[in-house]
Amino acid sequence: MRTLSRVAIACAMLAGAIAGASACGAPAQGDAAEHGAAAAQSSTDERAFGDQYTFHNGLTVRVARPTSFTPSKTAYPNAERAVAFEIVIVNGTEWPYHLSDLSITTSIGGEESAELIDTTQGYNGIVDISAEVPVASKTRMTLAYVAPRQPDDIRLAFRPDPDTTATAIFVGRVQPVVSGP
Numbered sequence: 566m567r568t569l570s571r572v573a574i575a576c577a578m579l580a581g582a583i584a585g586a587s588a589c590g591a592p593a594q595g596d597a598a599e600h601g602a603a604a605a606q607s608s609t610d611e612r613a614f615g616d617q618y619t620f621h622n623g624l625t626v627r628v629a630r631p632t633s634f635t636p637s638k639t640a641y642p643n644a645e646r647a648v649a650f651e652i653v654i655v656n657g658t659e660w661p662y663h664l665s666d667l668s669i670t671t672s673i674g675g676e677e678s679a680e681l682i683d684t685t686q687g688y689n690g691i692v693d694i695s696a697e698v699p700v701a702s703k704t705r706m707t708l709a710y711v712a713p714r715q716p717d718d719i720r721l722a723f724r725p726d727p728d729t730t731a732t733a734i735f736v737g738r739v740q741p742v743v744s745g746p
Contacts, residue, residue, distance in 0.1 A: 611734045614650075618723075618733035623657035626723050628735040633712065640683035642711060647681045648673075648739055649688060649709040650721060654698055661697040664704075668724040671710045673739060674717035678710040712739050 612618050617627035631648040640647070652669075656662045671678045682690050688709035698704045712719075721735045 610732075611736055614721075614735050614737040616735070617653075619657070620725055620731055620733070622725075623659070624662060624725050625655040625657055626725070626733055627653045627655075628721055628723065629653075630737060631719055631721075631739060633740050634686070634709075636681060636683045636709075637685040639685050640681055640688075642679055642681065644681060644711040646712045646714050647683070647688075647709045648712045648719065649707055651705060651707050652723070653703055653705050655703040656698040656700055659700060661699050662725070664691055664696050664698065665694050666726045667691070668722075668727060669708065670722045671719065672722075673710070673712050673719045678712065678719075681709040681711050683709060716740060 614630040619625040629651040636647045723733045
């Protein structure tokens with residue numbers, strides 16, 4: 566799994582270097598609108614949790630600092646510890662944003678982490694994946710992921726569209742467990 570993570574990071578760095586060498590590395594606005602996202606955009610940007618990132622097409626994402634918690638006995642998958650993130654998406658594009666286009670991956674200590682569903686504590690995942698975020702509107706969601714017991718570095722990669730390599734990566738450190746969501 567570490568090798569896969571290293572390959573993914575190397576590919577992301579290479580894509581960023583190629584994008585930087587091209588003429589601005591961004592698509593014409595018409596191309597992005599045509600595909601409903603920044604289809605030709607190729608970039609990766611790293612931010613601290615709590616910061617926000619605005620993609621070339623106008624879509625903005627903010628990922629709050631992770632909150633560590635102890636999952637309930639009904640959580641899936643079964644885990645001793647998890648982290649939750651509040652994610653706010655603001656649609657500053659010229660078209661509705663489809664949540665089904667969204668890709669989020671989280672890694673802790675260099676290992677990919679599984680999404681955790683704990684309905685008892687309100688961590689339901691993306692409830693309506695077919696929902697749209699209208700133009701000039703925003704949506705909030707809270708997602709949870711399995712975490713190791715010890716503090717470790719964490720990365721959440723947010724890719725707004727499957728047809729783009731543009732990715733906002735939020736980084737920080739998992740803190741000790743606190744009670745409740």
